[in-house]
Amino acid sequence: MNAKQIDQQTLLKDEKDPLTHTPVHLLSLDGVGKHYGNIIALRDVTMAVDNGRVTCVLGDNGAGKSTLIKIIAGLHQHDEGVLHVMGDERKFNSPRDALDAGIATVYQDLAVVPLMPIWRNFFLGSELTTGFGPFKSMDVQKMKDITLKELAAMGIDLRDVEQPIGQLSGGERQCVAIARAVYFGAKVLILDEPTAALGVKQSGVVLRYILQARDRGLGVIFITHNPHHAFPVGDRFLLLKRGKSIGYYDKKDITLDELTAQMAGGAELAELAHELEQLGGHTQALREVQAEVAGVSEVTDVTDVAGAADDSKESSPRHA
């Protein structure tokens, strides 16, 4: 294993938050954990988000990605560890709390109401109003204009912001949700599997929006299970597996192949090869899996992969 883990301490030494000029992260988690009753959904997750950086959270289904974002977004509260926003320890009681702290989340289902027009969705929960007292009404024209302008800035040119948002394509809806978060002054943008349901081309479009959000100075948390999407845009990579961190890397310390290998679960493949061998018969399948294992082994090393297969070794120092 030649991938080097990030040392939080050295990162803190070299970097200053561009807004406060103090050496704190925009958002940081230290040893955060969460359990539902006796089920441990997440434990000991340490990560950081900074302005103009993309932190990728990678993991397979059930790895704890959703739990992690729900904690950061204020839908759930963590039981262990600490969460800092701009150096202050925080625990969010509601999504509104997190939003007020500058943390906006674009959910997988995008948190848009399909039957409502685009502009109503764009300003939902943060409507602009004019007038006062009981005669306060929405500034409809201004809201429509801003929606049109903000979406154009993100690269979608809409003719009619009155159409129901359900009529837009998946990528466009994603873009509306991102533009909304950016417009409302999000400092941290959480993107929950934005490319999961999209085709190749649409995914590329969404990845460009991520870079645009980053270049506007936002700290982006990009949740995905696809290392090919994560690697080109990410600056840091947190790998989750079965509710715990199995690695946290800086981009300079890891290659796409290594990332893929970690994600692909070389250990599971080796195990599968072993099982197929014992069953006998499936020669063709066995050969394919072995080739796959060999491919993975080129970037990690075999003993390491075998070691990871052993549950007792999951808490080895490398994974801590």
Add this chain to the structure above:
Amino acid sequence: MASTTTLPPAPASAPGPRGDERMGRRSPFQKLLGRPEVGALVGAVVLFIFFSLVSSTFLQPNAFATVLYGSSTIGIMAVGVSLLMIGGEFDLSAGVAVISSALTASMFSWYFSMNVWVGVALALVVSLGIGFVNGYILVKTKLPSFIVTLATFLMLTGLNLALTRAIGGSVSSPSIATMDGFASARAVFASDLNVGGVDIKIPIVYWVILVLIASWILLRTKVGNWIFAAGGDANAARAVGVPVTKTKIGLFMAVGFCGWFLGMHNLFAFDAVQSGEGVGNEFLYIIAAVIGGCLLTGGYGSAVGGAIGAFIFGMANKGIVYAQWNPDWFKFFLGLMLLLATIVNLIVKRRAELK
């Protein structure tokens, strides 16, 4: 990677060959077809022409004022029920809650021999309270509104009968016609306006005002935005910071307010209330809202639609009488109307969305 320079915006064509060549412009007519109340409007026009042709008296001003009055007694409630339905819930207790409100006002004033306005004020508190309890139980237990309001419907039905008999000794509330404040309360809630020789009952005026206020709230205030969102997708709404629970409780209380208003009208139009009344009326309000284009599942509809639905109800109800048919046919017509209106709504909406 931490460059702070802004990328040039992605080219407009980035999301692939989308947009104008795949989506033709919608004409104003097609936009009108996309409105929720259009199906009901078509139905109302057809029905209006139909009754105008079959009945010679239907178009006479006094007869038409009666049609409007019949519509308004449903329409006032349909305003609240439409908003509630757009907000994704519905209220089966609305019919009996009207009677509960009227009984509260009359029994309280009569028993304590107080000015009836005290009873009217107390009835408002009770009506808003019923709405609050409905909404609070709903958002706390997350039970469907069908169950919660069915329970309050049954409880209120029982309370109306039992308390009226326990306090007044009869199934009807005692007459309050001679009590202080009755005349002024009747002037406010149940008077007639004479406009050019035609008697216009005052609920018609309040109905129009309520529809205007509700439309304004729905289309032009942020609360309206929240109502659409709470009914369209409550989870999404909550995630972007919409106070969904407050919105829903508020909607139930709005239904309570409308119920109080109609209850006061019922009370002061006469001087007593039958404690067993109101059962079944909740469906008329829901029917008006549905005919008016409110989606049963929430997130779509309009206050004007509910008003048109109530107007259709009023026309069918009185029109049959003016056409000198047997009123036994009324319920059949109402059912047919409901079916046709919802089918028209469905077709119109699908076609509008495809375009």
